Amino acid sequence: MSKFFALIGSYFLLMRKVFTKPDRFSETWKQFVIELEKVGVLSVPLVAIVSIFIGAVITLQTSYNLTSPFIPKMYVGYMTRETMLLEFSSTMIALILAGKIGSSIASEIGTMRITEQIDAMEIMGVNSANYLILPKICAATIFNPLLTLLSFSIGLLGGWLIVTITGVVMPEQYEEGIRYAFQPYYVVYAIIKMAVFNFIITSVSAFYGYYAKGGSRDVGRAATNGIVNCSLCILISNLILTHVLL
C-alpha cells in the first residue's frame, strides 16, 4: 500500500518537473511539432481502419437484433451513432492508442534512461523531463481529440457502407437515425474524455519510461507496465468523467 502511494507521489513529482517553463521555448516547440506527427498524425490510419470496421459491425449487429416490428428501423442508425460517440470513439480508441503510443513512449524514454542520455541532458543543465515529456503530452492532448471526431465520422461511414451493400435496412432509414435526437453536447463530452485519456496515456507511459533502470528487459517491463496502468487509469477516469459530465 505504501508502495502504491510512493508511486503516485513520484508521478506527481515528475509532473511538477514536466510542467515548468521550458528552458528554450523554440526548442520545445520544435519537439512539439515532431511529436504531433509521432503521436497524432501517424495514428490516423489505425484509427480510421478500426473505426470503419467497428462502425459496420455495430450497424449489422443492431439490425440483426432489432427484429421487433414495433421498433422503427431507423434506430439502427441511432444506435450506431450513440455507441460510436459515447464510448467507442473515445474510450476504445484511447485504449488502442495506449497500446500504440504508450508503449513507444515508454520504451523510447526508457532506452534514453538506461543509455544515460537523460543523465547527459541533466548534466548540461537541461530539464530533461520538461524537454522530453511536455511536448508529447501537449501534442497528444491537443491533437488526439481530433481523432475522436475522425473515428466517429468514419464509423458512421462504415455503417452507411454496410447498409448500402447488404441492405439490412434502407440507407435512408439509417441516415434518418443518424440525425435523430442528436445532442451536440455528446460531442463535447467525447472530446473532453479523449483529451483526458491522452493526457493519461502520454504522462503515465512517460513516467514508467523515465524511471526505468537496468537493461533491455527492464525497458520492456516499463513499456508493459506503462500500457497496463494507462489502460486501468483510462477505465477508472472514464467512469468518473461519465458520472461528472453526463
Add this chain to the structure above:
Amino acid sequence: MIKVNHLYKSFDGRLVLEDVSVVFDACKTNLIIGASGSGKTVLLKSLVGLHDADSGEIWFDDIQYNTLSFAGKKKMRQKVGLLFQSSALFDFATVEENIMFPMNMFTGWSRAEKLERVNFCLQRVRLENVNHLYPSALSGGMQKRVGIARAIALNPRYLFCDEPNSGLDPRTSIVIDELIHEITHEFGMTTIINTHDMNSVLEIGEKVIFIYEGKKCWEGANNEILRTDNAELNRFVFASKMAQQLRIKN
C-alpha cells in the same frame, strides 16, 4: 577548483566510496586512477550530482554544490561538461545536432555561429565529414570523440571525462589527452579525468589520485608516481611481470 570532503556513497548497503577527501585544482588536469570497479565512475557521478552521496560535502569553487536546490544545480550545470564512459550521445540526433544541443538550449547564437563552433569542436577531436551521421553509424572511439566535442561545446568551467581514451588507438589517445590538457590551461578549467591508461597518467597527470576499493589511497603528481613506495599503487602501475622486473633492476 573542486573540493570534496569526507564523501561516502553506498548502493543497497554496499559501500562503494569511503571517506574520500580531495582537492582538484583549477587550471590542472586532475586524474583519478584505479582498477576496474574501484569506484572511479561512481566518484565522478557523485561529484556532478548524478548520484546522491550518502554524506560529505562537494564544493565547486566557493559554492557548496551538493546542498543546492534543483534550480541552483541546474544553473551550475550549465558550466559543466561531462563525457560519459559510454559516450551517451543522443541517438535521435546527428553528430552535428548532438554538439549543437547545448548551444540551442543555452545560447542565442545564430545558426552560422553554432555551425562554426560545431566544426571547430569536431576539428579539435580530429573528426571530419561526420556531421550528418547518426551515433549508431560511428565506431566506439569516434563516439567518444563526439562526446568530448559535445562536452567542450560551451567552454565549460568544470570538465569531467570518464575514460576519454579507452577504445582509442595510442596516437588518437595522445591527441585527445593533449587537447584536454590544452583547453584546461587555455580556459583555466578544472578538469577531472578518470582513466586507467598509464600513458595519460605520465603524459598529463598534473595531479593524480589513486582510488583503491573506494578509498583514496595515494595522491601526487605524475613524476612521483613511479617512485612511490605505496604497495597498492605499485601493484597497479607495475601490473605486468616485465614491468616489475624492470622496476627491480632500476
